[in-house]
Amino acid sequence: MEQKNTKKLTLFTLTWPIFIEILLHMLMGNADTLMLSQYSDHSVAAVGVSNQILSVVIVMFGFVAAGASILVAQNLGAEKSKNAGQIAVTSISLNLWFSLSISLFLFFFSTSILNIMDLPEELMGEATLYLNIVGGFMFVQALIMTVAAILRSYGFTKDTMYVTIGMNIINVIGNYFVIFGPFGFPVLGVEGVAYSTMISRFLGFIVLLVILVKRSNHQLPFLSFFRYQKEHVAQLLKIGIPSAGEQLSYNTSQMVITYYVAQMGTIAITTKVYVQNIMMFILLFSIAIGQGSQILIGHMIGAGEIKNAYHRGLKSLKIALVISTISAIIIYFSAEFLLGIFTDDTTIVEKGMLLLLITIILEPGRAFNLVLINSLRATGDVKFPVVIGILSMWGVSVTFAWFFGLFLGLGLIGVWIAFIADEWLRGLFMLQRWKSKVWARKAFVHSKAKT
Template sequence: MKKERQGFGLWVLAWPIFIEVFLQTLLGTVDTLMVSRISDDAVAVVGISNQLFGALTTLFTTFAGGAGILIAQRMGSKRFGEARTIAIMGVSVSLILGIVVSIILFFYAGPIAGILNISPELLSLSNVYISYVGGGLFLVGMIASLGTAIRNTGNTRGPMYTGVIINVIHIILNYIFIFGMFGLPQLGLAGIAISSIISRLVGVIMLYTMFRGSFEIKIRLRDFRIFNGKLFKEIIKIAWPLGINSSCWVFSQLIVYSFLAALGAEALAARTYLNTLESFCFTLGYAIALAGQIQIAHLFGAGKLKEAYRSAFRTLYIGLAIVTANMLLLFLFGRNLLGYFTSDPRIIAIGISLLALNLLLQPCKMLNMAMGNALNAIGDTRYTMYTSIVSMSIIGVGCSYWFGISLGWGLTGIYCCMIADEYVRGMLVLMRWRGRKVLRQADVLKSDENASIHRGSKRRASLSI
């Protein structure tokens, strides 16, 4: 994006991200509603498969995420050429990794379903869904990496417009392929796979066109051969802890879903339906947190350290207010909303039992997201990685199995452990941010640089005399 068209205000960044994420959430809801017309078993397959896809997508979008932070920092320090090079490398590496993952999913859907503890009666459905939706997963990586690069230049509207078009195409094609409109056969889950691939391909084309013009020098295909070792090391330094952090979360969720699968299809379907409703409540809070990360990275790159520190708390307070209000609405109307997805009284009862726990879970997630993103924005990604490894493995996974499976507390026990995990990580990243370790180091470095510049100016002045 051209410099004069950039904007790094919190709301300027946040509202297009909100609309984009809201539409993604809406797309997932429409998918779930349409799949629920096939069967609750199909919903269970989609729920656990999407957890797998989320985990694997993280593996090949992490590099782009690290690149995105550095893009925003470079834009803040006016080093636009370096921002362009970082963006190109971020997209290139994500594409290569995405293709490798897609090939594995396409050819090894059966063994992967076995690893996920998918019950035998669901295997035929899971093989279709994992093979074809997973086989096109590299398109998701391309959308994420291109969108991340564009967004961190300050242009959050472009990915939003793309999201609108992707959603419209996907919903229309879902309806056509799943239910066999216009004389076509009813394809069921295979129809979702086809519509996903087509709509995502359109999104990649749109974002790539936008990406080419996001910097002062237009990006061409031959530019993807660019490799800058120094900048690559900088990306890796931020990206590998960021990747382990994100991977810990998505893989812990995947393991928890495998626990739910062991509890039965009803628990798995209930969690999938409730997760869909939770996503709507959390969408605006997530958008605020992501916008805050971009803004803090930009301020940090510009050397505005006090403003960066205050921005994190502003992001947190706004996000908490929004998420809490939304969760209260879900608590009040959750029973009626669950009825739109399923008529099974046991599944509805399970979902209702979790609504009160969500009043505790979602604010903890907002705390963790806002302060964790703030640390990531200034490059302090190793700390968030360490807290994730310890808390998620011991509390998120270990305690979930102990309370949920071994002690027989079921889904309620697993939810209590999820709350404890989010709370512990949230408090740890909050204390780290309040300690200002990285900000103080940057302030000292900035003072040394200014002193060096001042000494150089005095020497030049004395020589001129």
């Protein structure tokens, strides 16, 4: 496969297209929320809870994409392009079959899943409808994630960015027609938004697949789609399962916390959805820096450049800390305006503003995790973040959310206190791990290693 000169890759050249891509993914979610808010606050809450469930599902088949991203980068760093190509194709095949089974499960059991969430009765109908349609086609999102991860590891971060731009445009246009009904088009509400989301993703995948074939000069070993090499599958699972395990633990813990928030009422659910949509604009800086760093560090580890990898991780962390803190402050001072875009409910706006103030303390802690966990994964040190993550997310975040939010009656403020305690505790553990250089002994250093 055609690849960029990895020696010339920099954090900036990798990160800015990733930043734009993630921003656009977030805008797609926010477009659904913003446009639905003109239709019904209840619809916003229904889609918000459904997406919470779908975010867990995405991680369930995200482990293959995570493993592929790291292994492809390491093999390219070690100048083993044939291995990189085989792993890329195998990962696409594995994720297709696995995600198809998950999609079928979501389609047939959406009502049962939502019942477990103890959703208010007035939200059940729309939430079920959305989960049926979007969940039933989640295999398309799995394929998008896998192909995009492969292209990014080869250095083609702009390609995935352009596709995301196209997906956003299609999604917004589709939302406009089904929510506002111009030219006599039927107003379909949540159902229409679900179809719009599904169609834009399907078209996006087709384009990504064409780009992948073109970038490979039609030379990717597509026989690997049917003939798996045991070693490659084992490596994908060895890295991918623990990598996804940390994210899966986070998303499932968030589902439990959403269950707590559901007991606080529909206003609390809606406020949480709006505030977290706004918070994503702070998060995206650290996410982009973390993903860009993972690609760079993966190449460095493959080439045996341990010292460079160590300093890259710390430098990326400092950049993320500064940017996330400044962004959180700016967002807070714009809070009334931003929340006002979504709703004119003064109760939601007032509660949301307070939560965004507390977020200034939360976001630097989250930056530690988003950058250093990605850096550790790139070296092959994937188990430690999972162990610490599970202990902290469930022992601190979920427990504290119940204690402060429900037991002490602090509501959403109590939930945010839990978020802060969890993110900072995990973040400091990750910093200690990175500085210890334990990962250097675990790194998958190939034959090119400079020891």
